[in-house]
Amino acid sequence: xxxxxxxxxxxxxxxxxxxxxxxxxxxxxxxxxxxxxxxxxxxxxxxxxxxxxxxxxxxxxxxxxxxxxxxxxxxxxxxxxxxxxxxxxxxxxxxxxxxxxxxxxxxxxxxxxxxxxxxxxxxxxxxxxxxxxxxxxxxxxxxxxxxxxxxxxxxxxxxxxxxxxxxxxxxxxxxxxxxxxxxxxxxxxxxxxxxxxxxxxxxxxxxxxxxxxxxxxxxxxxxxxxxxxxxxxxxxxxxxxxxxxxxxxxxxxxxxxxxxxxxxxxxxxxxxxxxxxxxxxxxxxxxxxxxxxxxxxxxxxxxxxxxxxxxxxxxxxxxxxxxxxxxxxxxxxxxxxxxxxxxxxxxxxxxxxxxxx
Amino acid sequence: xxxxxxxxxxxxxxxxxxxxxxxxxxxxxxxxxxxxxxxxxxxxxxxxxxxxxxxxxxxxxxxxxxxxxxxxxxxxxxxxxxxxxxxxxxxxxxxxxxxxxxxxxxxxxxxxxxxxxxxxxxxxxxxxxxxxxxxxxxxxxxxxxxxxxxxxxxxxxxxxxxxxxxxxxxxxxxxxxxxxxxxxxxxxxxxxxxxxxxxxxxxxxxxxxxxxxxxxxxxxxxxxxxxxxxxxxxxxxxxxxxxxxxxxxxxxxxxxxxxxxxxxxxxxxxxxxxxxxxxxxxxxxxxxxxxxxxxxxxxxxxxx
Numbered sequence: 001x002x003x004x005x006x007x008x009x010x011x012x013x014x015x016x017x018x019x020x021x022x023x024x025x026x027x028x029x030x031x032x033x034x035x036x037x038x039x040x041x042x043x044x045x046x047x048x049x050x051x052x053x054x055x056x057x058x059x060x061x062x063x064x065x066x067x068x069x070x071x072x073x074x075x076x077x078x079x080x081x082x083x084x085x086x087x088x089x090x091x092x093x094x095x096x097x098x099x100x101x102x103x104x105x106x107x108x109x110x111x112x113x114x115x116x117x118x119x120x121x122x123x124x125x126x127x128x129x130x131x132x133x134x135x136x137x138x139x140x141x142x143x144x145x146x147x148x149x150x151x152x153x154x155x156x157x158x159x160x161x162x163x164x165x166x167x168x169x170x171x172x173x174x175x176x177x178x179x180x181x182x183x184x185x186x187x188x189x190x191x192x193x194x195x196x197x198x199x200x201x202x203x204x205x206x207x208x209x210x211x212x213x214x215x216x217x218x219x220x221x222x223x224x225x226x227x228x229x230x231x232x233x234x235x236x237x238x239x240x241x242x243x244x245x246x247x248x249x250x251x252x253x254x255x256x257x258x259x260x261x262x263x264x265x266x267x268x269x270x271x272x273x274x275x276x277x278x279x280x281x282x283x284x285x286x287x288x289x290x291x292x293x294x295x296x297x298x299x300x301x302x303x304x305x306x307x308x309x310x311x312x313x314x315x316x317x318x319x320x321x322x323x324x325x326x327x328x329x330x331x332x333x334x335x336x337x338x339x340x341x342x343x344x345x346x347x348x349x350x351x352x353x354x355x356x357x
Numbered sequence: 358x359x360x361x362x363x364x365x366x367x368x369x370x371x372x373x374x375x376x377x378x379x380x381x382x383x384x385x386x387x388x389x390x391x392x393x394x395x396x397x398x399x400x401x402x403x404x405x406x407x408x409x410x411x412x413x414x415x416x417x418x419x420x421x422x423x424x425x426x427x428x429x430x431x432x433x434x435x436x437x438x439x440x441x442x443x444x445x446x447x448x449x450x451x452x453x454x455x456x457x458x459x460x461x462x463x464x465x466x467x468x469x470x471x472x473x474x475x476x477x478x479x480x481x482x483x484x485x486x487x488x489x490x491x492x493x494x495x496x497x498x499x500x501x502x503x504x505x506x507x508x509x510x511x512x513x514x515x516x517x518x519x520x521x522x523x524x525x526x527x528x529x530x531x532x533x534x535x536x537x538x539x540x541x542x543x544x545x546x547x548x549x550x551x552x553x554x555x556x557x558x559x560x561x562x563x564x565x566x567x568x569x570x571x572x573x574x575x576x577x578x579x580x581x582x583x584x585x586x587x588x589x590x591x592x593x594x595x596x597x598x599x600x601x602x603x604x605x606x607x608x609x610x611x612x613x614x615x616x617x618x619x620x621x622x623x624x625x626x627x628x629x630x631x632x633x634x635x636x637x638x639x640x641x642x643x644x645x646x647x648x649x650x651x652x653x654x655x656x657x658x659x660x661x
Contacts, residue, residue, distance in 0.1 A: 054457075060457050060460065124641070124645060125641065125644070125645070127648070128644055128645070128648050129648060129649075131392075131456075131596060131600055132596055132600075132644050132648055132649075132650075135592060135593055135596040135597075135640070135644070136640070136641050136644050138589075138592070138593070139593065139637035139638070139640045139641050140637075140641070142633055142634070142637045143633070143634045143637050143638060145633075146630075146631055146632075146633040146634035146637075147631065147634050150630040150631055150634075249585070249589075253394075253464050253468075256461065256464075257461050257464060257465070260457055260458060260461040261461075264457060301476065302476070303472055303475055303476035304476070306468065306471075306472035306475075307468075307469050307472045307473060307476070309468070310465045310466070310468035310469035310472065311465075311469060313461070313462075313465040313468075314447050314462055314465040314466065314469070317451065317454070317458055317461060317462045317465065318447065318450040318451060318462075321451060321453070321454040321455070321458050322458075
């Protein structure tokens, strides 16, 4: 039993970390903080989704945010007010247009639709080599953006979809984030996941050992799209209002940056990256608002939050090129045997506490 | 027919801007394996260097008002300094880092530059009047050609010829080509890595400076994100042209220019809003048909 726990402790620890953060937030009763943390948990879902493909395959995909967009709109189609859909989204099929579905159905839609699109796209582009595949996914992001901002009868074009029930709070987001971590972990220790990681580390050797790289990449791509899509579905039902604009280059880069800052080749890295970058942004925002010392307010000038984030990210990369987690997993208990990639000398608790402090 | 030729000239002029940007991106990619997102922001720096720093809506020309023999080298110099600074401060400590790490670092640089410009100059786009005389039209036969397009084409040709002469005829050029072919081997043979990389950054800075002048004259406005779309099209151009091949970057740039202009001209009106979707679908198709690019680089073959 102990060895089972020791072997699979990483997802439990990461989920516990998120629950701890959620509990502290709820106790603080600070509304703004709760909103920030809900958003952070949604980003955990998205970045863990990115990690499933990028981390395990070693191929950077800029397109996953396109799946987030698809997922968010799928959820919006399911849950927005039928009266609104009748007027603004006349092109929807009647089944969607005239009914309002519950949260879980919307999330299921946000999971299935992106996965289906990913299956089609992935079947075409997974045979490309690393950088070419990256640019192809980038092209996909622009295609999604262009289609969703111009297909007026289904997406309301550049105007927004309103009247989506805002049912997602910190706890819902936290639970889904924990589930996403579990799914990503199960994938990474599965046969497919291990073969994919082998191909990331040495493509030629993996191929020589009869790993069907294309198929492994495709599985990861679809699973990643499904997770990121769920993140999109949560996002729609968290904001209650949806436009195409947020699902574009900025979000794509910032989520990839979170993954790389955390360390793109470990699940711990994905979670650490989101928590660390969110913490940095919040600290800088706090400093930008200013510290009142008696009569004087000491504040950083407006805009220094963005510049500060850029500088901190560059510094982290310069001093920790493999990310905060150095590509290792979070471990508390030393496992009895040393299975797979976890070894007792790879303890990285320090990074984790540093990031959340 | 006249209409088609007119479109073709537009396409070539747009393509030559993309080709210049793609050359700057491709040069660094060849040597460093760095996809430099900050290249677009080098262009932004060059454009903003023309005006007096202030948050006002109307821009007053500073360097931009000086006579061109002073102004052009000065703008290029400013951009070159910015490019070299990013190399020394960010990319030099990351020489041994992986390609995704380098890319995210360049994204961080781009983020810093964009928000720095935003802080210093304000967020609203600024109108700027640089060489407005260049927008007059010239009649060639039945064709009306804006003077600026001819200038753009001429500048592109001159820069390309100068670059290829530099790469083929000068010792430093030969070293750069060697480094692009096999960086470690070149170092063993006495090529100094940091000098060659610094040179590549300087040259990409000069190219970015030239583009910033051409592009500002054409668009007549400045914004802190103006370089982003240019850089994005350039990445796509570099990849469909064939990574690591400079000829490929140029071919890719012109291909993108032609695809975008022709789709704009010949798509049915109700599909025109989807132009970018079609353009990038074409990009995916080109990649699927020729995964190594239109002009594959010799060094890009996988060796075991």
